[in-house]
Amino acid sequence: MFSKISRYRTLPDMVTTDARGRTVSSRALRLLPPVSGTFLHTVEGVDRLEHLAFKYYQQPRSWWHICDANPAFMAPQALLGKEPVVSARFSLTLRAEDDLPPWAELLGQLAAVVGVERVQVVEEEVELVQQQRDVAGTRVTVVVPRYERAVIVTYNQMNVDAGELAKVIARSGFSVGPPEPIGRVGKPIIIPPDVVG
Secondary structure, eight states: OOOTTOTTTTSOEEEEEOTTSOEEEEEOOOOOOOOOSOEEEEOOTTOOHHHHHHHHHSOGGGTHHHHHHOTTOSSHHHHTTOSSEEEEEEEEEESSTTSOOOHHHHHHHHHTSTTEEEEEEEEEEEEEEEEEEEETTEEEEEEEEEEEEEEEEEEETTTOOHHHHHHHHHHTTEEEOOOEEESSTTSEEEEOOOOOO
């Protein structure tokens, strides 16, 4: 029995036979309906699908309309950026600026952490700085590039959290800034018109 707002209410019944020869009844496959006349909602960290459905449709159980309108996301959690595998950007500075960055140490330490799936090093030249230096007894002006360094870590929140990753990064010889989550927060999702059925 399905409620009048159920997405399965109007689907026909079907009977199939499983691998053991048992007869199983179910509903037919529900195809995604075309969506038109939509508007966007910017995702906030506190959003939940049933809350958005209540806000836009006055019916919390109609959250699946929002999922239908955003088929690029395979799960409702992914739509709002609440899936277990996430990415965060950690800004890095060298403790001694004249040293070479200990990238090998950092990558080795992060690869050993259970739950870390991917690590990407980002090193971008942000400006050129003029410095006075003594070269062979002569005072010269040299132009030295200043870099902004960061590491982007994709990890499973079920195994490790951002605080633990920051400690691992610090043990590798870097000073580490607070993690900046990379995800759905601040990005738009489609909210379809209120259509029951």
